[in-house]
Amino acid sequence: MKKLALIVMAFMLVISATLYGCGESAGDEYVKIRVNEVTHSIFYAPLYVAINNGYFEQEGIEIELANGGGADKSMTAILSGDADIGLMGPEAAIYVTEGGAKDRPVVFGQLTKRDGSFIVSKTAIEDFTVADLVGKEIIGGRKGGVPAMTLEYVIKEAGYSIGTAADQVNLRTDVAFDLTASVFDSTNADFCTLFEPTASELCAERGYHIVASVGEVSGEVPYTAFMARKGYIEENSLTVERFLRAVYRGYRFLLTADVDAIAQSLKPSFAGVSDESIVTSIQSYVACDAWVDSPAMTETAFNRLQDIMISAGELDQKVEFSSVVDNTIANRVYQYFA
Numbered sequence: 001m002k003k004l005a006l007i008v009m010a011f012m013l014v015i016s017a018t019l020y021g022c023g024e025s026a027g028d029e030y031v032k033i034r035v036n037e038v039t040h041s042i043f044y045a046p047l048y049v050a051i052n053n054g055y056f057e058q059e060g061i062e063i064e065l066a067n068g069g070g071a072d073k074s075m076t077a078i079l080s081g082d083a084d085i086g087l088m089g090p091e092a093a094i095y096v097t098e099g100g101a102k103d104r105p106v107v108f109g110q111l112t113k114r115d116g117s118f119i120v121s122k123t124a125i126e127d128f129t130v131a132d133l134v135g136k137e138i139i140g141g142r143k144g145g146v147p148a149m150t151l152e153y154v155i156k157e158a159g160y161s162i163g164t165a166a167d168q169v170n171l172r173t174d175v176a177f178d179l180t181a182s183v184f185d186s187t188n189a190d191f192c193t194l195f196e197p198t199a200s201e202l203c204a205e206r207g208y209h210i211v212a213s214v215g216e217v218s219g220e221v222p223y224t225a226f227m228a229r230k231g232y233i234e235e236n237s238l239t240v241e242r243f244l245r246a247v248y249r250g251y252r253f254l255l256t257a258d259v260d261a262i263a264q265s266l267k268p269s270f271a272g273v274s275d276e277s278i279v280t281s282i283q284s285y286v287a288c289d290a291w292v293d294s295p296a297m298t299e300t301a302f303n304r305l306q307d308i309m310i311s312a313g314e315l316d317q318k319v320e321f322s323s324v325v326d327n328t329i330a331n332r333v334y335q336y337f338a
Helices: 001-025 041-053 071-080 093-096 145-156 177-186 198-206 214-218 230-235 237-256 259-269 274-286 299-311 328-337
Strands: 031-037 059-069 085-088 105-112 117-121 137-139 171-172 193-196 209-214 226-227
Touching: 001 226, 031 041, 031 071, 031 237, 041 105, 041 259, 041 274, 041 299, 059 214, 059 237, 071 085, 071 093, 071 214, 071 226, 093 105, 093 299, 105 230, 105 328, 117 198, 117 214, 137 177, 145 171, 145 214, 145 299, 177 193, 177 230, 193 259, 198 209, 198 274, 209 274, 226 230, 226 237, 230 237, 237 259, 237 328, 259 274
Parallel strands: 031 059, 031 085, 137 171, 137 193
Antiparallel strands: 085 226, 105 226, 117 193, 117 209
């Protein structure tokens, strides 16, 4: 019995040491997390900073990052098991929850708090207003996606309607999210919405102009969040907490570092993008106050997103906040750094 007790005690010590190591620094042992992002943009800078500055490694995590090219595709990756965590708009989780999925996706941390797209024009416009879109064609992305719905909301709030008449805004929602720039460049469309650094890169190459930030016009919306299947979160709660902790460290770095240091931390994630475009992108997102200071999503913000979805005709009635969002881990992470 004494031998058995000693064996059990030794085993528990090994397990405790292993768990401690995973929580702070796992050495050669890492937990792999497959992350599918809706698009690759400096809008998600805290994630890339966490990767490139080694914050995930310090939490014992190895990141395998894939670009979904749209929330519909990123959500498919989550539901099929091809990804563990998705970074996309909460609307994707609302759609799935409304459809009655059993192992539904749950939002466990918010990243951005407003639209991260910019209106790009083929001609220069000083003092742009929504009125400049009237009678013109703008490519707004995929129907049912937050970029298109938020832009539609902004247009309607300004007192204009969507359509092809001379006094309406011709908002196109028939273009796949990852094809917006190429379709805009190859058609007669007057405007499109693009994220950074794509917007700055296209303007530099083609002589186009960024005329407005959609996020500044639309106000705060829980635009992008991390989510995973409920079962995955329940089975890997400590890993998910460490993941979100690393991302939050990336956010804190963005608050304290100078723009050149931030650009160097982002550079490995944007090979081929000029330093100038990276710096411009960072400055644009800082200027519009893009990132949340707490990863916990508020019910007020969640309901505003649903108002936008209802206004766009993509949602008949609101779903319960608690059926989509669980702030348990986000609150722990926020308190950890408080």
